[in-house]
Every structure is written in structure tokens, then in C-alpha cells.
Amino acid sequence: MKLRGIWAVFRKEFRENLRDRRTLLSALAFGPLFGPILVAGLVQFSISHSEEQAEENIALAVTHAERAPNLLAYLTARGIDIEKVDLDEAGTRKAVVTQSHKIILDIPVDFGDRLQEGQPAPVVLYSDSSRGFERRGVGRVRTLISQYGIEIAQLRFLARGIDPISVLPISVQEIDVSTPSSRSVIVLNVMTYIVLLSMLAGGLYLAIDATAGERERGSLEVLLTAPLPREHLIYGKIAACASYMLISLVLTVIMFSIAMSFVGLEQLGVTANLGPAAAATLIACCAPLILFGASYLSIISGFAKSYREAQTYLGLIITIPTMPLMFAGLLGLQAKAGLMFVPFLSQHLLMTTVVRAEPIEPSFVVISVVSTLVYGAILMYLAGRLYRREALLG
Amino acid sequence: MLEARGLYKSFGEVVAVRGVSFTARDGQITGLLGANGAGKSTTLRMLYTVLKPDQGDAFIDGRSVTEDPLAARRAIGVLSHGAGIYNHLTARENIAYFGELHGLGKADRADRAAELIEQLEMQPFADRLAKGFSQGQKLKTALARSLVHRPKNVLLDEPTNGLDVMAVRGLRKVLAQLRDAGHCVLFSSHVMQEVEQLCDEVVVIAGGAVVAAGTLDDIRAHGGDRLEDAFVALMDGGENKPEAGK
Numbered sequence: 001m002k003l004r005g006i007w008a009v010f011r012k013e014f015r016e017n018l019r020d021r022r023t024l025l026s027a028l029a030f031g032p033l034f035g036p037i038l039v040a041g042l043v044q045f046s047i048s049h050s051e052e053q054a055e056e057n058i059a060l061a062v063t064h065a066e067r068a069p070n071l072l073a074y075l076t077a078r079g080i081d082i083e084k085v086d087l088d089e090a091g092t093r094k095a096v097v098t099q100s101h102k103i104i105l106d107i108p109v110d111f112g113d114r115l116q117e118g119q120p121a122p123v124v125l126y127s128d129s130s131r132g133f134e135r136r137g138v139g140r141v142r143t144l145i146s147q148y149g150i151e152i153a154q155l156r157f158l159a160r161g162i163d164p165i166s167v168l169p170i171s172v173q174e175i176d177v178s179t180p181s182s183r184s185v186i187v188l189n190v191m192t193y194i195v196l197l198s199m200l201a202g203g204l205y206l207a208i209d210a211t212a213g214e215r216e217r218g219s220l221e222v223l224l225t226a227p228l229p230r231e232h233l234i235y236g237k238i239a240a241c242a243s244y245m246l247i248s249l250v251l252t253v254i255m256f257s258i259a260m261s262f263v264g265l266e267q268l269g270v271t272a273n274l275g276p277a278a279a280a281t282l283i284a285c286c287a288p289l290i291l292f293g294a295s296y297l298s299i300i301s302g303f304a305k306s307y308r309e310a311q312t313y314l315g316l317i318i319t320i321p322t323m324p325l326m327f328a329g330l331l332g333l334q335a336k337a338g339l340m341f342v343p344f345l346s347q348h349l350l351m352t353t354v355v356r357a358e359p360i361e362p363s364f365v366v367i368s369v370v371s372t373l374v375y376g377a378i379l380m381y382l383a384g385r386l387y388r389r390e391a392l393l394g
Numbered sequence: 395m396l397e398a399r400g401l402y403k404s405f406g407e408v409v410a411v412r413g414v415s416f417t418a419r420d421g422q423i424t425g426l427l428g429a430n431g432a433g434k435s436t437t438l439r440m441l442y443t444v445l446k447p448d449q450g451d452a453f454i455d456g457r458s459v460t461e462d463p464l465a466a467r468r469a470i471g472v473l474s475h476g477a478g479i480y481n482h483l484t485a486r487e488n489i490a491y492f493g494e495l496h497g498l499g500k501a502d503r504a505d506r507a508a509e510l511i512e513q514l515e516m517q518p519f520a521d522r523l524a525k526g527f528s529q530g531q532k533l534k535t536a537l538a539r540s541l542v543h544r545p546k547n548v549l550l551d552e553p554t555n556g557l558d559v560m561a562v563r564g565l566r567k568v569l570a571q572l573r574d575a576g577h578c579v580l581f582s583s584h585v586m587q588e589v590e591q592l593c594d595e596v597v598v599i600a601g602g603a604v605v606a607a608g609t610l611d612d613i614r615a616h617g618g619d620r621l622e623d624a625f626v627a628l629m630d631g632g633e634n635k636p637e638a639g640k
Contacts, residue, residue: 008494012483019482019523218478222540224444225474226495227467390445 005228009236013210014243023205027244031198032251039190040259058137061085061101063092068107068123074148080141096126103127103138118156188272189329192351193322195252196344199286200293200318202248203241207297210237212310221393231384234298238380241294249286253279273357285350288369291376292343296321299383302392324348340367343375395420395578396441396547400450403436410436412602413450418580418595420546423573425593426582427625433602434582435475438551441580442472454547468496471545473553477536481525485516485535488524489542496543503542510538514568530561537568548572550581554588566592586622596621598628 017023057079065072065084072082085104087095095101106124114121123145127138154164211234214220223233257279260272300317304310324345333339335349346368353360386392396418403411411433418424428434439445441452443463452459454466479488486507493503511520514534519527524535533553540548550569554562569592572579583589589596596613598606605628606613610621617627 004497005495008491012480012491012494015487016480016482214478217481218474218476219480220478221439221444221474222472222478222492222536223495225442225467225470225472226492227464227497228495229464393439393444 003232005226005232006236006239009233010239010243013206013237013240017206017209017240017244020205020209023209023244026205027202027248028251031194031201031248032255035194035198035252036191036255036259039187039194039256040263042190043187043260044263057081058140059083059102060137060141061095061104062107063087063104064107064109067109067111071107071123071145071148075141075144078144080144092126096128099128099131102131103141105141115152188352188355189325189348191256191355192348193325195249195256195282195286195351196289196322196325196347197318198252199245199249199289200297200321203245203290203294203297204314204318206244207237207241207294208301208304208307208310208314210240211298211302212304213307215393216306224393230387234302234383234387235380238291238294238298238383241298242290245290245293246287249290250283253282253286272355274355278354278357281354282351285354285365285368286347288372288376289343289347292372292379293321295376295379295383299379299386302383302386335361335364337364337367340364341371343372346372395453395455396424396549396580397453398437398441398450399452401437401440401447401452402449403440403445403447410602411440411447414599414602414604415450416597416604416607418547418578418597420578421573421576422594423569423579423581423592424595424597425589426580426597426599427584427586427589428582428599429584429629432599434584434599435551436602437599438549438580438582442470442474442549443467468543469546471540471543471548473533473536473540473548473550475551475555477533477553479524479527479532479535479539482523484523485520485527485531485538486511488535489538492539493542498543506542506544507538510541513571514538515564529556530558530564533557533561533565537565541572545577547578548580550579552582552584554583554585562588586620586625590621598625600629 017027059081060075061083062072063085065082076082083101085095085101087104089106092104092106096104104126106126108122108124111121111123125138125142125145129138153167157164157167214223224230226233257274257276260274297314297318300313301310304313321344324342325348327333328345328348333345333349335353339349340346346364350360350365350368398417399415401411401414402409414433414437416424426434426437436445440447441454441459443459443466446460451461454469457465457469459466479485480491483491489507489510490503493506498506511517514537516531516534516538519531524532527535537550537553540550548569553565557565569579569581573594581592590610593610595609596607597604598613606616613628614621614624616624618624
């Protein structure tokens, strides 16, 4: 079988799309550049934010501060900045809602009396739990107040001649066995997701242009009169689409490797294995998916009647193959032989293993590569069948 | 030479072409004349092998379009309806791409593209991207593309649609050149004047069937001095024929 037709179509599609700013931006800029930079930026932001939060004093507004001088001195000594305010209850709520004060502690009028009488002495802590960034501050204030309470209790026991240790029958010792790398799971989930999505997006516009676009322009009909088997035409287009996906994949992984090296992951207690060797392995893990992705996109846009229609379909459909990744994230799936048969998921799991610097099971790699290539070949054959149909002309 | 023999084609319920037979000879321009939806495009599409006839067959220089479509395709040049070209390629690249698809070597297709650019007077825009081309420039590019492999037979579907007078005159000149060089030229049209000015033979199609065929004089014999009158007379005569959609 002569393949010159496939080669001719491949070269023409590759060259033509190189001149199309839209294709070029989606293949070479959006995914590969913005994805890694966005992730690196988010990680960096959360790192610097958590660092700041750990170091920063927490601002606490207190109404009726004069009623609990000892408690406030205790808090001040432990990194809480007390600001005395004069607000009634409604005013307090309003201040928290409008965030003029983020956390407000209200000392009731009988606080001192109840404490002296040995009765539970409530204090009221106002905060807005819908503001995620304040959670840590509230937690710290709450913990400090409880500690203050425990210290008072211990003093009371001592005064009554009881060893305070006996009222703490159980103490919990926490040992965290997660390695720095395995702690990076959330970051990694986002990263593999973006690598796979960016790879697909790299071939998206070419797939649309080469199928639905070609039909809409009216050049498809003449193309079909070339003395070549029709399926060779779509094979050439799939090959061009695959080449753009490969470029996008390589660039995305390299960009991740570079961008993450600027991020102080170690400060999160996380290390990610993203050196040149790991990057090459990541690319190799995903490469078999390219045939699958290119055929998949070509088939879907081959069904669309116009460029615009194809764009609408593909915007949705491009996310379908990445669905298993979301489940993997939610269910905390681990690499298993059975999961290696699921395209995209198997690549995600393999990539995660590599980045966590864990040993790779060779049989997993074989299953993932072979099954993905088989699915890709089936889809490519179906795309060829689609191009043999007369209805293709619309 | 193009030969249609009893071509039938239906799309679902709609019968588009019902038993079309005619012959287009070498060294002649044959016009396929008919109203919109008469079945001209469907007939041409079967001749240039993108549609398979339900019944009947067509022969390109004796090669069956149903049995050996690849061989048939090598012998035809096609200008399809709308003449779509690739916007991000230059005119020259558009031509050379089809040369490559037709199996021309690198030097051969470059020579051939240069030759056609000169023949069709495309020099001013030959190396510009096709993005901003006028209808006339697009048509010339599409025409050159269809001629790149030196086909003996040239099929054009409504080639003058959307062209201005100068472009139509240019096209006429090229088609006449092709005829004089011994090519078989078949084009479809619903414009009487065009057919009258260009064609040696006319095939009139209505309701998916041939209602008249022959030289211009043969057709005019059906009524009136002008082709238009004859055409109307033929349509009136064919009133009882079932309607056919596209």
C-alpha cells in the first residue's frame, strides 16, 4: 500500500496550521505556558501564604476586654494582637460580616464571677467560616483559650491535692509517616490533569480545521477526488494532529519541570521528582495516548457540520477522557494492574508514580502502553471508516 | 470522454437523479443545464466519484467510476461547487499540494504550478496566502489545482457562481483553450447565456432526468429562437415529471 498520500496530507496540515495563529496559540502557548505557570503560581501562593500565616500574629478584636485581663495577657504572650473594641452584639456580627474585624472575642459580664465560683465561664468567639483564610487564625485562638482553661483546671486540681496528670487519662501521639513526595499528591493531581488536557488541546484546532473546517470551506469535495484511498486522507490528518499533540505534551512537561524548580516545594514538606530524566519518562508515559487523542478528536469533529459546531462539541468532549482522573483524585486510587487498562487514568497513575519517585512496576507500563495503543488503533480505523461514508460530504 | 449510463441516486426518500445518460466528448465543451435542484450537482458528483450511484455506472475514458474509482480519478480534474481552497497556503502551494496528492514529484509539481500560474495569469497573487483572495482569484487557484495533473477530462460544478464579468470572461477563455487542446470539458450551469456562449453540446436536466441533449441548435429546435425559450418549452413539457429535490 502506498503511503505517499498520508505523508502529503500530513505535511500540508502541519504546515498550514503552523501559519494559523489560533492553532499555534492553543498548541504551543496556552497549554504549555499557562498551565505550568498557573500551577506553579498557585503552589507558590499557598506556600507563601501558609508561611506568612504561621509567622504572623493574629489580630483579635475583644469587646469588654477589661473583664478578662489575665486571659488576654495569656493570649498576647502567645502571638495574638489584641485590639479593644466597644460593640454590642449586633455591631459585633456586622463587624465580622463586613470584615472590619475578622475575629471578635466577646467577654460576657459574669465571666470573672463564674470563673471565681468554679463554674463554666463561656466566652463568645465570632468569625466567618466561609472565609477560608481565617480558619487557621480562629483555630489558634480557640486552642489557646482551651489551653488557658486547662492550665486553670490543673491549678485547681493542685489546690485540691490531686495530681493533674490523672485527669488526662489518654494522650494522643501523632506520627506522620507520609514522605515529603507523597504529600505532593494534590499538587500532582492538578499537574497530571493539566499535562493530559494540554496535550489534547494541542491538537484540538488542527483536528477541527482538518475535518469540519475542510468541509465548511468546500475543499473537502475536491480532496476526495484525489486518487487516494479515502482513509489515507484522514490518517494523514490524524498524524498531523498527533504531531501537534506531541509538541504540546513535550513543551508542557518541560515547562512544568522548569516552573516547579522555581517553587519552594520543600517548604511545603514536598519534593517532586521533576528532573530531566523524570520529564523524559513522563513524556514517554503519555506518548502512546497521542494516537488515541488525535483519532478521538478527529472522529468527533468529523461528525460536526461546521467549524463552530465542532468547537462546541469538542469544548465539552475534550474533558471526558480526563473524567477518570477526577474519580482517581476523589477516591484516592492507587496504581493497580486493572486500572492500567483505562486510558488517561493509567497515564495519570504512572505519572504520579514517577513524580513521587516511587518504583514503577514494568508490567503496569506494558499494559498501559499496549492497551492504549490498541484503543488508539481501533479509533483510527473507525475514523477511516467515517471517511469512507458518503454522508461525510454533508 | 465522459459517459453516464443510467445513473440513479436517491437520498433517503428523495430521488435526486433518475436514469441520467449522456456522453461528453473530447475536444468539446458540454454544458449540463438545469434549474436549481434538477440533479446537476448529484450527477457530477457521481461522475467525479465522491458519490456512488445506486444504479447505473459512469465511465471516464472507459474506466468505470464504480469499479475502479482511483483510476477514474486520475483522469479527471474537478472544480467543485464553491471552489474552496486553503486559506493558509499560497496559491502556488494550493496547486502544488494537489500535484503531490496526484503523485507528481517535487520538481514536476513545481514546474506544473509555475506553468499554470502563467497560463491563468495568476502571477500577481501566486505567492500570497489565499486568505484575502477575491472570488476570481480563488476560482483561478481552484481551477489551476484541478488541472495540475494534466487531466484529460475536466468537470466544473457551477464555476461562474459569484464571479464578476472579467473573471467569467477569463474562465471562458481557459475553457476554450482546454477544448482546443483536445480536453473533454463538462460543466454545470443554470445560466442560459453562459451555456449558449460556450457549449458545443448541451444536456438539459429536469427532475433528475435528461429531457433533451444535443447541439445548441438541436436544443433550440424545441421552441423559440433563444436557448431560454427552448429551455422554458422543455420545462413546460416536463411538467408532469415528478419533482425532485437535491
